[in-house]
Amino acid sequence: MNRVIEQILNHRSIRTFKDEPLTDEQIHIMVESAQRASTSSHYQAYSIIGVTDPSIKEEIAGLSGHAHVKNSGHFFVFCADLNRLAYGADPETKTKMNANLENTEHFLVAAIDAALAAQNASLAAESMGLGICYIGGIRTDIKRVDELLNLPEFVIPLFGLAVGYPDHKPELKPRLPMEAIYFENTYRPDEQAYHRALERFDETLQEYYAKRSTNQRQDNWSTQIQRKLSKPVRMEVTEYIQSKGMNKR
Ligand SMILES: Cc1cc2nc3c(=O)[nH]c(=O)nc-3n(C[C@H](O)[C@H](O)[C@H](O)COP(=O)(O)O)c2cc1C
Structure with a gap:
């Protein structure tokens, strides 16, 4: 296994950081690497905001x-950005362009570009030995984040990225068995194998939650997800995105 793959397979989200800021060089390397990602039609339909103001970070x-x-x-905020186009x-x-900028297709283009x-x-x-954690939690009050970052029309904050020197090393969080997410030629050709894979994953995750070093609990994957999605989640995001001119048609 080469070092790149080894690093990818060792990813875990880091939520406790040492009190040490990134250097300008580290920030520069991260942004330059972000810019090297493939991008739909060379649009580069995203912006990245580094939040250094302590009061904005705090809020x-x-x-x-x-x-x-x-x-x-x-702390970075990744924004979908069709404004620049x-x-x-x-x-x-x-x-003429607005017909495209306002549609779902180009909302997806910008969100995918930003995620990549x-x-x-x-x-x-x-x-570089740093740890990261994506922060979708910024969408809990997406309008306020929009105000704080002074975002114009056709720009929306998608998620944050907290980065720093890890001050803990959580266990690797298990992923679905491959049979549940990778199929050849058609979607789920072997329904039984698929069900067995999900059952197995519920057991795997139950064991992970029961044994991990912090925040142990009795839970499994399907129950957790059904519980989460049975309550309305950030329902106001749709209206907010449309108010910015995006995903309207
Ligand atoms: C778009 C996105 C948003 C996320 N938002 C949060 C968040 O708001 N808070 C948090 O603690 N973790 C967040 N995460 C991290 C996930 O919880 C984490 O990746 C997942 O549980 C798998 O764990 P692992 O990254 O340690 O393997 C987010 C991940 C992604 C991709």
């Missing part, structure tokens, strides 16, 4: 419910 930590936002060595366009061209960039940045960080 995002509070609204997301995650102290590791504040206690990280650096109309740069320099005359009003007539902009009107973020994962490249994350791998770069991990290769």
